[in-house]
Structure formats: C-alpha cells, structure tokens
Amino acid sequence: MIFSITFLVPLLPLLVRGAPFIGDSWVHMGLARGVLASGRYGLASYNERWPLVNFLLVFLSSLTGFSELQASWTVPLLVGLSALPLYALCRRLGLPRASALVPALFVSLNPLYAYVTFSGAVMKETSAFYLAVLLLHLASMGKYPSVGWMISMAVVGFGLVLGHHYASLVAFLSLWAYAAYGLFGWLRGENPPPKAILYAASAFTVPFSLWNWLNYLTLGAFFPIFEASDILLLLAVFTLSWFTLLADRGIISRRAPWLASSAFIISVLGLRGGLYIMAQPVEPITVWEARNYAVAAVFSLAGLSAGLDRGPLRAWAASTVSMVLFAPLWGQTMPGFTLLIKALHYYGILLAVGAGFTASWILRRRGGWLIVAATLIFMAYASSTGTILALNGLGAYGREEVELLRGISFSPGIKLYGDTRAAYLLPYTSNITASGLKPLRMLDEGSIMLLFRPNWEQGFLMGYDWVAREAIAPEDQLMGRGRVYDSAHLRIIT
Amino acid sequence: MSLTASILSIASRGELKVGFMILTISLFTGLVVAVEAMAQSYARESAALREISRMAEVKVDTSPMGGAVRVYASTLDLEGRTLMILASEDPGSLINLEGARVEGGLPGDGELLVGLGLRTLAGEGVLKIMGLPLRVSGYISSPAHLASSIITTPETLRKIGLEATTLYYAKAPAGAEGVPMAEAPSSSSLVGAVTGEALSTLSILGHILTAMLAVTCAVQGYNSSQEGRRAFRVYSSLGASRRMMACSLIILSLTLSLAGVTLGYALGLAGSAIISSTLSLALGLPYVKPLAGVELLRWLGTSYALSSTALSIGLLKGYRVDGV
Numbered sequence: 001m002i003f004s005i006t007f008l009v010p011l012l013p014l015l016v017r018g019a020p021f022i023g024d025s026w027v028h029m030g031l032a033r034g035v036l037a038s039g040r041y042g043l044a045s046y047n048e049r050w051p052l053v054n055f056l057l058v059f060l061s062s063l064t065g066f067s068e069l070q071a072s073w074t075v076p077l078l079v080g081l082s083a084l085p086l087y088a089l090c091r092r093l094g095l096p097r098a099s100a101l102v103p104a105l106f107v108s109l110n111p112l113y114a115y116v117t118f119s120g121a122v123m124k125e126t127s128a129f130y131l132a133v134l135l136l137h138l139a140s141m142g143k144y145p146s147v148g149w150m151i152s153m154a155v156v157g158f159g160l161v162l163g164h165h166y167a168s169l170v171a172f173l174s175l176w177a178y179a180a181y182g183l184f185g186w187l188r189g190e191n192p193p194p195k196a197i198l199y200a201a202s203a204f205t206v207p208f209s210l211w212n213w214l215n216y217l218t219l220g221a222f223f224p225i226f227e228a229s230d231i232l233l234l235l236a237v238f239t240l241s242w243f244t245l246l247a248d249r250g251i252i253s254r255r256a257p258w259l260a261s262s263a264f265i266i267s268v269l270g271l272r273g274g275l276y277i278m279a280q281p282v283e284p285i286t287v288w289e290a291r292n293y294a295v296a297a298v299f300s301l302a303g304l305s306a307g308l309d310r311g312p313l314r315a316w317a318a319s320t321v322s323m324v325l326f327a328p329l330w331g332q333t334m335p336g337f338t339l340l341i342k343a344l345h346y347y348g349i350l351l352a353v354g355a356g357f358t359a360s361w362i363l364r365r366r367g368g369w370l371i372v373a374a375t376l377i378f379m380a381y382a383s384s385t386g387t388i389l390a391l392n393g394l395g396a397y398g399r400e401e402v403e404l405l406r407g408i409s410f411s412p413g414i415k416l417y418g419d420t421r422a423a424y425l426l427p428y429t430s431n432i433t434a435s436g437l438k439p440l441r442m443l444d445e446g447s448i449m450l451l452f453r454p455n456w457e458q459g460f461l462m463g464y465d466w467v468a469r470e471a472i473a474p475e476d477q478l479m480g481r482g483r484v485y486d487s488a489h490l491r492i493i494t
Numbered sequence: 495m496s497l498t499a500s501i502l503s504i505a506s507r508g509e510l511k512v513g514f515m516i517l518t519i520s521l522f523t524g525l526v527v528a529v530e531a532m533a534q535s536y537a538r539e540s541a542a543l544r545e546i547s548r549m550a551e552v553k554v555d556t557s558p559m560g561g562a563v564r565v566y567a568s569t570l571d572l573e574g575r576t577l578m579i580l581a582s583e584d585p586g587s588l589i590n591l592e593g594a595r596v597e598g599g600l601p602g603d604g605e606l607l608v609g610l611g612l613r614t615l616a617g618e619g620v621l622k623i624m625g626l627p628l629r630v631s632g633y634i635s636s637p638a639h640l641a642s643s644i645i646t647t648p649e650t651l652r653k654i655g656l657e658a659t660t661l662y663y664a665k666a667p668a669g670a671e672g673v674p675m676a677e678a679p680s681s682s683s684l685v686g687a688v689t690g691e692a693l694s695t696l697s698i699l700g701h702i703l704t705a706m707l708a709v710t711c712a713v714q715g716y717n718s719s720q721e722g723r724r725a726f727r728v729y730s731s732l733g734a735s736r737r738m739m740a741c742s743l744i745i746l747s748l749t750l751s752l753a754g755v756t757l758g759y760a761l762g763l764a765g766s767a768i769i770s771s772t773l774s775l776a777l778g779l780p781y782v783k784p785l786a787g788v789e790l791l792r793w794l795g796t797s798y799a800l801s802s803t804a805l806s807i808g809l810l811k812g813y814r815v816d817g818v
Contacts, residue, residue, distance in 0.1 A: 188503065189503060233764070233783070233784065236760040236762075238760075240757075277610065328771055331635075331783065463597075465598050465632070471602055
C-alpha cells in the first residue's frame with residue numbers, strides 16, 4: 001500500500017488533470033515528437049543538451065507505438081519507482097523493514113513543499129531523480145565492490161550526467177564528500193582505504209566535467225545563472241557543510257547536525273518567510289502552517305544524527321545541505337528561489353531518511369507504531385493542501401486545454417499573446433509561438449490573446465512570476481473585448 | 495611511505511596539536527578571504543556608480559532624437575532617500591535600453607517598477623508615494639545604478655504630482671563617449687580613486703595577516719614537534735632515518751596547510767556571504783555577494799605557500815632541537 005501511494009502521488013497531475021505538470025513538459029514532448037518524425041536529434045538548445053528525458057520519450061514511443069504524451073507517463077512513474085532504491089538504501093543503512101518504508105512515504109508526503117510540482121512534471125530533472133537515488137544506493141554498496149557494481153555505477157552515473165546538470169552536480173559533490181570521509185576514516189584507522197568510491201568519484205568526474213564543459217562552450221553557461229564566482233561560493237559552502245559533519249562528537253559534529261536543521265529553517269523562510277524578493281505576494285504564515293512545518297522538522301531531523309554515522313548518508317547530507325544554504329547566498333531574487341526549490345528535491349531525501357531513523361527509534365517504544373502511523377497520516381493531511389493548490393494552480397495543465405488548443409487552427413502570421421502557460425503549450429499543440437504577455441489595453445489591432453481558465457481565475461505567469469489578473473486583463477476590459485473563442489477552459493480575445 | 499601514513503594517521507586522530515594548527519591557518523586565511531572577497535565585491539559595485547556619471551551605452555538628450563524613448567525624469571525624497579523616478583509611455587523600451595533585468599511585470603497605470611534597493615519600502619507589494627498607494631508590478635534586479643530608481647507611466651507620475659524634466663533616451667553609437675549628466679560628487683575619477691585607495695589599504699591588511707599567519711605557523715609547528723617527540727623517538731628507534739622523518743614532517747605540514755587553507759577559504763567566503771545575507775534581511779541593506787575571483791585564488795596560494803613553509807620550518811626545527 002505504501003509503495004502504491006509513492007507511485008500514485010507523482011501521477012496525480014496526469015490522473016486528475018490529464019496532463020503533466022509544468023510547462024517544460026511540453027518542450028520535451030515537442031522535441032521527442034520532432035525526433036520521432038525526423039529521426040534526427042540535435043544538440044543545439046538548452047533542453048537538448050541534457051537529453052535523457054528526450055531519449056526516454058523517443059525510446060518508449062518507438063518501442064510501444066504510444067504517442068509521446070502517453071509515453072510521458074513513465075517519467076512521473078520513474079520518480080515514484082525511486083521509492084524502491086530509497087527503501088533498499090534505508091535497509092542498507094541499517095533500518096528495520098517497517099522503518100525503511102517511512103522514508104519512501106515521507107518523500108511523497110513532505111509538507112515542506114509540494115512534491116507533486118516536481119514529480120508530476122516531465123522534465124530533465126524529474127527523469128534524473130530516479131538515477132540520483134539509485135546512485136546514492138549504489139554508493140552505499142561501495143564497501144563491497146564487484147564488477148556488477150562498477151558497471152551499474154558507470155551506467156547510472158553516465159545517465160545522470162546526461163540527465164540534468166543540477167542532479168549530476170549533487171551526485172558529484174556527494175561522491176567526493178563520501179570519498180573524503182572515507183579517506184579520513186582510513187587515516188584514523190576506522191575503515192579500509194575507500195578505493196572503490198574514490199575510483200567511482202574520479203570516474204564520474206570525467207564525463208561530468210567534459211559534458212558540462214562542452215555544454216558551457218555551446219550555451220555559454222554551465223547552469224543558466226551560475227558564474228565562476230558562484231561555483232567557488234558553492235564549493236566554500238559545501239566544504240563548510242562537509243566539515244561540520246566530520247567529527248564524531250562535539251558541537252560541530254555529525255551528532256549535532258545543526259546545519260541540516262538550519263537548512264530546514266532557511267527552506268521555510270525561503271518558501272514562506274519573505275526571504276526572496278518576488279512579485280508574487282506571499283501570505284503571512286499561519287499558526288497551522290507553522291505547526292505542519294514543526295512536526296515535519298521534528299520527525300525528520302530528530303533521528304537524523306543516528307543515520308549520519310553512515311558514510312553515504314553523511315555525504316548526501318553534506319552536499320544537499322550545502323545546496324539549500326547556497327540558494328539564498330546566490331541571491332535573494334527569483335533565480336535564487338528556483339535554486340532553493342531544486343535543492344529541496346534532494347534535501348527532501350535526506351529529511352525522509354532522517355524520518356526513517358526517527359521512526360525506527362519510536363517503533364522500539366511501546367505503542368510506537370501508533371505514533372508513527374498518526375504522524376504519517378498527519379503528513380498526508382499537511383501536504384494535501386499544497387498538493388491540491390498545485391494541481392489547480394497556474395503551473396498545472398488540463399487535458400481540456402490541450403485538446404481545445406489542438407482543435408483550433410491559427411492563421412499563419414497571426415500575432416498571439418499569452419502568459420508562460422500558453423508560451424509553453426502553443427508550440428506543442430499548434431506549432432506557433434506566443435509573443436509574450438501584454439496588458440489587454442495594449443493589445444495591437446489584429447492580434448489575439450489566449451486566456452486559460454486559471455488566468456481569469458487566478459492571474460498570469462510571466463516567466464515564473466505571478467502577475468495579478470487585474471494588471472493584464474481587468475474584468476471591465478475583458479467584457480468589452482471581442483471573443484473569437486469562448487469555452488469553460490479557454491478564451492481567445494481580440 | 496608507511497612512516498608518512500603513520501604520522502598522518504596520528505595527526506588525523508587530533509594528536510600533535512593539529513587541531514590548533516588547522517584552526518589557526520583557517521582563521522587567518524578566512525580573514526584574508528573575507529576581506530578580499532568583500533573588497534572585490536564592493537569594488538565591482540562601485541563600477542555601477544561610475545555608470546551613473548558616464549554611461550556610454552545610452553545617450554541622453556533634452557532634444558528629440560531618431561528612435562529615442564521619451565522619458566519624464568524626476569526626483570523624489572522618500573523616507574530619507576532621494577530616488578530617481580522615470581516615466582515613459584513605453585517602459586519596456588526604456589528597460590531594454592538600460593539593459594535592465596526585471597523580476598515581475600511592466601508597470602501599468604497606478605503601478606511602479608521598483609529598484610531592488612527600495613524593496614524594504616514596498617511593504618506587501620505597495621509603495622506609498624506622497625500619500626498615494628501604488629502597486630509594485632515588479633523589481634529591477636540589475637543594473638545596479640537602477641537599484642534606487644522607480645520606473646512608471648506618465649499617467650502615474652501625473653497622479654503623484656511631481657514635476658518632471660523631459661529627456662530622450664537612445665542607444666549610443668558603438669564606441670561613443672557618454673555625455674556626463676552629472677560630474678560631481680560621483681564622478682568616475684573620484685569613485686575610481688577612492689575604490690583603488692580602499693583596495694590597496696585592504697591589500698596591506700591582507701599582507702599583514704599572511705605575515706602573522708607565517709609566524710604563528712612556525713611557532714605552532716615547533717610546539718607540535720615538541721609535543722610529538724616521544725612518538726618521533728619511537729619511529730627513530732624503529733629505524734626511521736632523519737631524512738625520512740623530515741620528509742614525513744614536510745608532507746604533514748603540506749597536508750595540514752591544505753586542510754587549513756581549504757577550511758579558511760570556506761569560512762571566509764561562506765561566512766561573509768552569510769553575514770551579508772543576514773544583515774540584508776535584518777537591516778534591509780542590499781545583499782552584497784562576496785566575489786571570488788583570480789585575485790582571491792592568488793591570496794589562497796600565498797596563504798598556502800607561506801603556512802606550509804612556516805609549518806615545515808617549525809616542525810623540522812622542533813624535531814632537531816629535540817636532538818632525535
């Protein structure tokens with residue numbers, strides 16, 4: 001039942017709305033459709049340079065004969081399947097069976113952020129998530145390397161490098177953190193020389209560096225918003241994070257992972273505390289939301305120190321905590337917020353494993369199963385608000401919108417305006433591009449504007465920023481305009 | 495090799511006072527890194543000040559030019575700050591001309607596009623100017639010279655009731671010298687001179703800190719050798735030659751220096767970023783991200799070279815005095 005929940009949550013956008021989450025999905029499906037039609041793959045654009053998700057869609061479509069939209073179901077399914085390596089990892093870290101199931105559930109029901117916004121999307125990072133968890137699991141088996149282990153590491157590592165820059169950066173940092181902890185432990189006589197993980201980290205570094213360097217030469221950036229100075233700052237934060245988990249005891253040690261706790265506070269501040277300067281107004285945090293965060297923090301962080309005795313988890317903590325801490329240090333604007341959201345996907349795994357260790361401690365007490373079950377039910381309740389909001393939010397698409405747009409043919413050369421939702425969907429459904437977002441009063445004669453239901457109900461997306469409905473299409477102006485098309489889900493205004 | 499591994503193993507368990515040595519190196523290096531990174535960052539910010547007085551990318555004139563954007567410019571005193579307010583019928587073109595990066599939407603009537611430095615004044619997305627509440631449509635995150643500026647529409651400017659000067663902004667021809675709209679007190683030469691002076695003063699401070707680091711390392715290395723003399727005697731009695739011991743101690747000092755400098759780099763860079771970020775949140779100051787560049791790497795190299803050399807000298811001297 002637990003695994004069915006973990007498989008189900010990422011599929012919610014497809015099951016409930018009939019379309020994948022977030023606009024990027026249409027870009028990848030469009031690319032896959034183009035490759036299926038032409039039989040050629042270009043490496044020109046940003047979304048082609050990390051081709052795993054595109055390859056996956058093309059491969060599955062050609063293998064099964066399904067359309068790329070049907071094949072796209074596999075990406076959220078793969079995210080759901082990452083619960084399996086996560087369970088295996090937890091077992092390897094020494095968690096009993098019942099406790100090892102808790103992290104798989106916690107990842108899906110984490111109230112810190114709406115997991116469905118990531119897992120329900122068809123994008124580079126989502127397709128690489130399964131590999132990131134699998135790599136962590138494989139790294140935990142590094143003490144007993146075999147030929148099979150090496151081949152698996154090579155395949156998964158290469159897939160990750162081709163999958164997503166940020167995911168591979170987290171893996172890169174984690175592998176080196178693990179190797180460095182291993183080296184230090186070896187010097188102290190605690191473990192044999194960490195040869196296997198050192199080879200793995202070195203081997204991963206080669207394709208990681210080469211592929212990203214090639215992409216840097218092509219695109220002019222490793223990561224769209226990173227400068228060389230930012231990478232040096234990230235390395236500084238990572239070193240600090242690694243160091244705080246090095247010692248066995250003391251204030252700065254793995255027994256007191258205060259940096260991991262700080263990362264949780266920073267995440268809450270970033271999401272709800274006005275840490276970032278954004279156009280979208282953030283409602284003040286309520287007592288009930290604070291309660292949800294507090295329960296999640298206590299449940300996930302209380303047992304974390306017990307898990308940090310294990311090298312792989314400590315290495316994962318060093319890298320993911322540093323990614324969370326780095327996000328606001330990069331800058332307090334929208335791109336910094338995007339970095340925080342990205343970091344939360346991987347920090348979420350750390351919190352989940354921490355929750356597993358807390359559950360393991362509670363389950364050893366009388367009536368512990370009742371407390372764990374109640375906490376998990378509470379998590380499901382606490383995360384449901386965010387999930388429902390996301391499923392009905394501006395980032396979610398509906399089957400009706402896609403079908404309606406597919407059924408409309410636009411005259412070539414027509415000037416068409418719409419927000420980010422339209423900008424992503426239009427090239428996929430109608431093979432035309434939107435000319436951006438314009439206030440209705442500034443609409444040129446002969447041009448049209450596309451409004452989806454969430455636009456007239458909630459507002460518009462400009463880039464990743466929310467713009468109030470009144471700023472673009474106030475009700476009085478909307479009523480005074482001609483309508484080329486009017487339905488419950490789509491309006492086309494002249 | 496096994497002797498070196500044994501000594502490193504002893505060190506990794508915290509013996510030979512390595513904790514103090516690493517702490518000393520990291521603290522001094524951290525200070526140098528923080529001073530250097532923040533100084534470079536402020537120096538970069540100061541370049542924006544120069545842009546205010548001489549900006550060759552945009553030509554500003556009081557007479558109409560071909561392809562120019564008409565801008566109504568005015569100044570405004572708001573909560574003790576003097577702000578520049580620019581109004582244009584086509585704010586998008588003005589933003590493009592300035593090469594500005596905007597988070598949010600363009601301003602409509604009754605709306606403002608606000609420089610990032612003014613975000614603390616805009617509570618809950620509304621900025622009150624002369625008693626008039628105006629919605630903030632977005633923020634200008636760059637360039638820095640627009641951090642204290644507001645862009646709006648002429649209609650909104652009229653509603654506020656400010657008198658404005660009509661200017662025409664156009665793209666300057668390639669290689670053209672900008673016409674300075676204001677020379678003093680923020681003229682480029684003055685800003686450049688002050689920045690240069692501050693950087694050279696901080697550079698002297700950096701040199702003093704690295705010199706102190708070298709002396710401290712030598713003393714600590716000496717003390718550490720004295721601390722470990724019993725262990726060294728054991729190795730000697732097991733057949734380790736003086737040359738092998740010296741070689742191992744040099745490798746130890748190189749390793750400790752590397753650890754100390756790496757930690758110092760992390761402390762200095764991340765610490766200064768955390769402090770600046772916290773101050774930004776607590777006091778509403780602009781967040782100045784420390785700038786790590788080639789100059790910083792040069793300082794790190796210097797710290798490493800000096801600390802490892804001084805530590806080697808100290809360790810070897812202490813080992814010899816002991817007469818093993």
